[in-house]
Amino acid sequence: MEVIDNREITDRVFILRLRLTESVLKPEPGQFYLLRPDTGYDPLLGRPFSAFRWNSDWIEFLIRKTGRGTALLSKFRPGDHIRLLGPLGRTFPSPSPHKTPVLLAGGIGMASVYSLLLNRKGDYIFIYGAKSAPELLLTEDIKPLVRELYLCTDDGSMGFQGNVIEFFKKFVKEAPSHSIVVYACGPREMTEPLMKLLRTYNIEGYISLEERMACGLGACMGCAKHTKRGMKRVCMEGPVFNIEEL
Amino acid sequence: MEVIDNREITDRVFILRLRLTESVLKPEPGQFYLLRPDTGYDPLLGRPFSAFRWNSDWIEFLIRKTGRGTALLSKFRPGDHIRLLGPLGRTFPSPSPHKTPVLLAGGIGMASVYSLLLNRKGDYIFIYGAKSAPELLLTEDIKPLVRELYLCTDDGSMGFQGNVIEFFKKFVKEAPSHSIVVYACGPREMTEPLMKLLRTYNIEGYISLEERMACGLGACMGCAKHTKRGMKRVCMEGPVFNIEEL
Amino acid sequence: MNLEVKIGNMIMKNPVTTASGTFGYGREYTEFVDLNLLGAVTVKGISLEPREGNPPPRIYETPCGMINSIGLQNVGLKNFIDEKLPYLKGFDTRIIVNILGNTIDEYCELSSALDGKVDAIELNVSCPNVKKGGVFFSSHNEMLRTLIKEVRATIKRSTLIVKLSPASADIVIQARICEEVGIEAVSMINTIPAMAIDIHTRRPRLSNITGGLSGPAIRPIGVRMVWETHRAINIPIIAMGGIVTAEDAIEYILAGATAIAIGTANFVNPTVTLDIIEGIRKYMLIHDVDDINSLIGGLIC
Amino acid sequence: MNLEVKIGNMIMKNPVTTASGTFGYGREYTEFVDLNLLGAVTVKGISLEPREGNPPPRIYETPCGMINSIGLQNVGLKNFIDEKLPYLKGFDTRIIVNILGNTIDEYCELSSALDGKVDAIELNVSCPNVKKGGVFFSSHNEMLRTLIKEVRATIKRSTLIVKLSPASADIVIQARICEEVGIEAVSMINTIPAMAIDIHTRRPRLSNITGGLSGPAIRPIGVRMVWETHRAINIPIIAMGGIVTAEDAIEYILAGATAIAIGTANFVNPTVTLDIIEGIRKYMLIHDVDDINSLIGGLIC
Ligand SMILES: Cc1cc2nc3c(=O)[nH]c(=O)nc-3n(C[C@H](O)[C@H](O)[C@H](O)COP(=O)(O)OP(=O)(O)OC[C@H]3O[C@@H](n4cnc5c(N)ncnc54)[C@H](O)[C@@H]3O)c2cc1C
Numbered sequence A, B: 001m002e003v004i005d006n007r008e009i010t011d012r013v014f015i016l017r018l019r020l021t022e023s024v025l026k027p028e029p030g031q032f033y034l035l036r037p038d039t040g041y042d043p044l045l046g047r048p049f050s051a052f053r054w055n056s057d058w059i060e061f062l063i064r065k066t067g068r069g070t071a072l073l074s075k076f077r078p079g080d081h082i083r084l085l086g087p088l089g090r091t092f093p094s095p096s097p098h099k100t101p102v103l104l105a106g107g108i109g110m111a112s113v114y115s116l117l118l119n120r121k122g123d124y125i126f127i128y129g130a131k132s133a134p135e136l137l138l139t140e141d142i143k144p145l146v147r148e149l150y151l152c153t154d155d156g157s158m159g160f161q162g163n164v165i166e167f168f169k170k171f172v173k174e175a176p177s178h179s180i181v182v183y184a185c186g187p188r189e190m191t192e193p194l195m196k197l198l199r200t201y202n203i204e205g206y207i208s209l210e211e212r213m214a215c216g217l218g219a220c221m222g223c224a225k226h227t228k229r230g231m232k233r234v235c236m237e238g239p240v241f242n243i244e245e246l
Numbered sequence C, D: 001m002n003l004e005v006k007i008g009n010m011i012m013k014n015p016v017t018t019a020s021g022t023f024g025y026g027r028e029y030t031e032f033v034d035l036n037l038l039g040a041v042t043v044k045g046i047s048l049e050p051r052e053g054n055p056p057p058r059i060y061e062t063p064c065g066m067i068n069s070i071g072l073q074n075v076g077l078k079n080f081i082d083e084k085l086p087y088l089k090g091f092d093t094r095i096i097v098n099i100l101g102n103t104i105d106e107y108c109e110l111s112s113a114l115d116g117k118v119d120a121i122e123l124n125v126s127c128p129n130v131k132k133g134g135v136f137f138s139s140h141n142e143m144l145r146t147l148i149k150e151v152r153a154t155i156k157r158s159t160l161i162v163k164l165s166p167a168s169a170d171i172v173i174q175a176r177i178c179e180e181v182g183i184e185a186v187s188m189i190n191t192i193p194a195m196a197i198d199i200h201t202r203r204p205r206l207s208n209i210t211g212g213l214s215g216p217a218i219r220p221i222g223v224r225m226v227w228e229t230h231r232a233i234n235i236p237i238i239a240m241g242g243i244v245t246a247e248d249a250i251e252y253i254l255a256g257a258t259a260i261a262i263g264t265a266n267f268v269n270p271t272v273t274l275d276i277i278e279g280i281r282k283y284m285l286i287h288d289v290d291d292i293n294s295l296i297g298g299l300i301c
């Protein structure tokens, strides 16, 4: 796919916009694509990124530079081409009208829950955490879309001092647990304790998980995740899992 | 080094201009550099290219797309960085005032002899051949710098129909051989018969040869060429060889 | 132009198949690949009982390659025959089933259960990622001989292929043993045992510590092994290891392969198998090659 | 912060040396590298008589690697001692000389001539590019034992290192033989036999047909072999194979290497050796490692 725009929004995060041709299906919130910079065989494999924003002409990915693949992707410019495979995986289910949807995003996990916010109507509460204030991205864009926005930073440089989980613990003690449904995406350090927490409070929840991937199509068994019902493939049975399965 | 400009001059040939910083020495005509596109380890090795044109601020390479490395280099744009190693190898000796310097260029071999033309005074005869007219590059730039310019094309679409060697055979029959000195660069199909020809007519000659390279520094012995005096390294004892050595 | 090749009794309409474990059970790729166009589909290794495989993480990218330690997660023989095979049978292509057992008996049980149901059975005697897996056999020539002889005896109709390991003591000797025992073909190379370490946590990148290296990185090794083996045996070779383009495929054919399998490249480009078939056709056209069989082992040296 | 390591009697000021054949005789790189800063310089393999090596072409690039068949072009023992060694002696670094013979006698002649003149002698028993080269020894465990025993006996002062081949029957067993015979250290891995074919001419890319694969492509294989070997022996390992960055070097150290050698990466970046020493320092600083020796074999698994 052709790169239309590639914009840094912080020194570590950029938004990559690709032209959507008819051959590429539009995603559902929570789905992802494998992106491969096509320069040689190093790096070799596609990298998974959640669909962030899209319309009929283009799709955007919100990407954090972590390693070589993302560094390469950050250098692509309008007119360049990137191989795109997707949309892949399962979507977040639509929030039921009887429950308040609470979105939990840790770091770049924001990309995936943000797409839910944009595409599925709901009276959202958004809890968003990062290391420090500059890493809380696009908060001005989020505000008008949600009923309540809570920001958390590890260093206290903005909002609640502490991580999303600490905030959420406080939060659930006040909210009646059966009236909320949680949609979450973030690093393992956030999703692991979150699962336990949701189970403890018996809260309905959907979590987007990460695992290294090769094929993205359910063929290689590389992205396996241990679940109650055996090994599941994050690329097929995920990335969004109902916490009951996990 | 930073790319300042990268211009296609035909669909297969481009001119890459890099900023020359103080750490990089200026070349002598016939010398070359190893250029490495710095995206990953594939391609791994630097590619050798003759210094084509330069001044105190920049250096240009005239490059023909043949494989993956050159295709990658053609995509570099102003602001990108390319690793540069050089100048490497031996230069063409300056033409003696008593002999008419005859430059022979086959295809992209033009880059190297052109640098001689630009940098060393002389009353040059330039014989330049390619497959067909569109592959005869920058002939308008060459004209004002030489006494005589002869163009050859395999298909006869411009100038003499036939290759540089065929033309040169005709040419030496008319010129007294001891009064010329030949500087040549081109594909193996040109340089091999040329060597024989020069020996037959006992003409002084310097030929720039090509061989695959790894280090460019005389360390790996990868670029060996069989000569009268044993194995020589094209990157150190060449690329310009006196035909007496070969 | 003839692209048809023969592996034992199995006639493939073209020399291109998939490498076991990289193409699932075929179905996973049908959105991208019309299976009818492939010479054969080789499916993920099957064991007697379903297996969970190794704990994650199971894959890691390395320079121009990847290491995997899937550990043979698979649905098991029964589910394969009941659920996966009927779907595959709906296509006009050959079906090759890769099998792996812990004991000679298990291998024999697998092979006799599959005999006649599939076009070919590929014995995986070289999986580096299963503790009691085939590695044991591939590192002992005489054990290998016993194993393949016994399996050979269980098979009446399907073609039998033995998949050799680049980590075995001597792959050429093992190929000769296969020929001696009457195996119809060998396939090579399986992944090369490898590992990677996260220097910040000091832990291995894979939960299984080591895994198998595949992808373009290993192609020059595979080509050399196929060339050496081709000179030593007269049975056909199905070659694999780092094939990404038609050029790579032809390189292996010139080195001595009768058919080639695409593995890791499916992850890089899901339509790669078809692109390669197309590319082989183009090459044959340009070089005026009428019959692909005339290219086999055509290296000039 | 201590970067000093010990290989036999040889104390290296840091664990970084160059891989034989990729750094010439040291001099070639002095424009880029202050040799005084290296733990040791390992020079191109030396034979008794000068050698011309194989005809060109001798190298070919492959995915994340290269294959070479230089064929041990070198100036020979006498020229080395007279012309190359005095220059190297002018630096405050260790000198390791890689040697290759056709017969046990040749090896012994080389080793006794160099004993005491250089800090260490590295026996190349595994060069894949010379017909009568060491490959013969590396593929026969008992021949190897005889060879290294006899060479061992000729050396009184220099440290003796045996360089093992990844293509040998079993690299771990060979390492054990080295330890049993009293060799001070092993180095590994040499290049992996490989080949490439030009599909348009149908000819091999190298005049020697096959060559040795080196570069990042082989690193995961090298790391695995070093890890396996480290668990089996107690003598130090000098590790090499695809090291390009300090991360790669540390990966090998955690796998069990006491020192590491940089080969192909010198071609990619001529200052890479110094960059890696710097990178190792930074890593030790960040991870609060006082002594590099505490990292050796530090893999947690
Ligand atoms: C379903 C899914 C959705 C994701 N969405 C986003 C997103 O919207 N924005 C974003 O910035 N990141 C997202 N990630 C994480 C992103 O895939 C990794 O940051 C990226 O692969 C790192 O690649 P690299 O080459 O820069 O890093 P390297 O560490 O060099 O990569 C080495 C290998 O590990 C894999 N890898 C590394 N980190 C991860 C990870 N966290 N998850 C899976 N594989 C990994 C790479 O794909 C590659 O194969 C998502 C991951 C998954 C699984």
Ligand SMILES: Cc1cc2nc3c(=O)[nH]c(=O)nc-3n(C[C@H](O)[C@H](O)[C@H](O)COP(=O)(O)OP(=O)(O)OC[C@H]3O[C@@H](n4cnc5c(N)ncnc54)[C@H](O)[C@@H]3O)c2cc1C
Pocket: B032, B043, B045, B046, B047, B048, B049, B050, B051, B061, B062, B063, B064, B065, B066, B067, B068, B069, B070, B071, B108, B111, B112, B209, B210, B211, B212, B213, B239, D060, D061
């Ligand atoms: C001293 C010297 C000066 C040169 N000057 C120029 C120049 O000014 N302009 C120009 O366009 N080309 C020049 N060449 C040729 C140029 O180096 C090759 O075209 C280029 O390396 C091809 O790289 P690739 O990755 O596109 O091709 P690939 O075929 O993919 O390369 C594969 C490998 O072979 C090597 N290789 C391929 N062709 C050649 C060749 N002809 N000579 C040496 N190595 C080769 C590559 O460097 C690489 O390592 C010169 C070569 C030499 C030796």
Ligand SMILES: Cc1cc2nc3c(=O)[nH]c(=O)nc-3n(C[C@H](O)[C@H](O)[C@H](O)COP(=O)(O)O)c2cc1C
Pocket: A220, A222, C019, C020, C021, C022, C044, C045, C046, C068, C070, C072, C098, C124, C127, C163, C189, C190, C191, C213, C214, C215, C216, C218, C240, C241, C242, C243, C261, C262, C263, C264, C265
């Ligand atoms: C993820 C993955 C799973 C594999 N599973 C199997 C398997 O089950 N049985 C088998 O014989 N080989 C298996 N292999 C090896 C491949 O079939 C093939 O031999 C190897 O990957 C080399 O080919 P490539 O470089 O094209 O991938 C697997 C390889 C990969 C990458």
Ligand SMILES: Cc1cc2nc3c(=O)[nH]c(=O)nc-3n(C[C@H](O)[C@H](O)[C@H](O)COP(=O)(O)O)c2cc1C
Pocket: B220, B222, D019, D020, D021, D022, D044, D045, D046, D068, D070, D072, D098, D124, D127, D163, D189, D190, D191, D213, D214, D215, D216, D218, D240, D241, D242, D243, D261, D262, D263, D264, D265
């Ligand atoms: C061009 C070249 C020449 C080599 N010559 C020798 C040699 O003379 N003796 C030897 O023992 N190893 C030789 N090697 C092998 C290297 O020393 C090293 O073991 C191997 O290249 C793996 O390391 P690398 O991947 O860092 O290059 C050579 C390697 C290359 C690339």
Ligand code: FES
Pocket: A212, A213, A214, A215, A216, A217, A218, A219, A220, A221, A222, A223, A224, A233, A234, A235, A236
């Ligand atoms: S990435 Fe291959 S099965 Fe999920």
Ligand code: FES
Pocket: B212, B213, B214, B215, B216, B217, B218, B219, B220, B221, B222, B223, B224, B233, B234, B235, B236
């Ligand atoms: S390229 Fe290494 S010696 Fe010439």
